[in-house]
Amino acid sequence: MIDIHSHILFGVDDGAKDYEESVKMLKEARKAGFDTIIATPHVKRAHFDKSAVKESMGRLRPVAESIGINLIQGYEYNISALADDSIEGAMEYCTEGTKTILLEMNGTQIVSNWERIVIHFQREGADIIIAHPERYPILYSNHDIVSRMLEVGCKLQVDLAVMLQRGLFNKEKTFVKSLLRNNCVRWAASDAHNAEDYKYFAEAFRKYADQSMCTASRNSYSELIK
Numbered sequence: 001m002i003d004i005h006s007h008i009l010f011g012v013d014d015g016a017k018d019y020e021e022s023v024k025m026l027k028e029a030r031k032a033g034f035d036t037i038i039a040t041p042h043v044k045r046a047h048f049d050k051s052a053v054k055e056s057m058g059r060l061r062p063v064a065e066s067i068g069i070n071l072i073q074g075y076e077y078n079i080s081a082l083a084d085d086s087i088e089g090a091m092e093y094c095t096e097g098t099k100t101i102l103l104e105m106n107g108t109q110i111v112s113n114w115e116r117i118v119i120h121f122q123r124e125g126a127d128i129i130i131a132h133p134e135r136y137p138i139l140y141s142n143h144d145i146v147s148r149m150l151e152v153g154c155k156l157q158v159d160l161a162v163m164l165q166r167g168l169f170n171k172e173k174t175f176v177k178s179l180l181r182n183n184c185v186r187w188a189a190s191d192a193h194n195a196e197d198y199k200y201f202a203e204a205f206r207k208y209a210d211q212s213m214c215t216a217s218r219n220s221y222s223e224l225i226k
């Protein structure tokens, strides 16, 4: 199983704050059934400094291996970084060894030219995964945008732990439920920022997902299958 969205690298964003926390996350992720994690620190602006990411990855990789986890470098690329970056520049943030981009929208908004941006990425050969569509409330009442995303070949990644939230009128959960019911979810991921998040993921996975939502597909991440 691959976790395609995780803030497991320490000291690079709002995820793990130190080495110890990253190691705890690795152990919980292993218990949750993952053997591969794509580390996806936030990239919110152009000219992102990758040195801290490289250092964190360098320290974590050996311990990950000893726990039975293959750590792969990726990023969570925020579409707002394109204000100051080109599509070619943004391709620097594909997951290591692939042409897959985990694309986050800007805050709770979907930019009106999202489709043009996706098409430009695809011209560069990119495979686009949309990070947590449940965070963009405009989609709750605009299912045509979701349909369009799927039609143009985007894959949707949900933060599965949302399904554990309480409240009958919880909109994020209702939306994820409908995506699951309509077979729109390609990837279930943790978006873990700490070890607890992996415990929530494990519980949600048992109740609401199946293995296929965490395994490599033909277009995204098939390159990672050894």
Ligand SMILES: [Fe+2]
Pocket: 005, 007, 076, 191
């Ligand atoms: Fe994230």
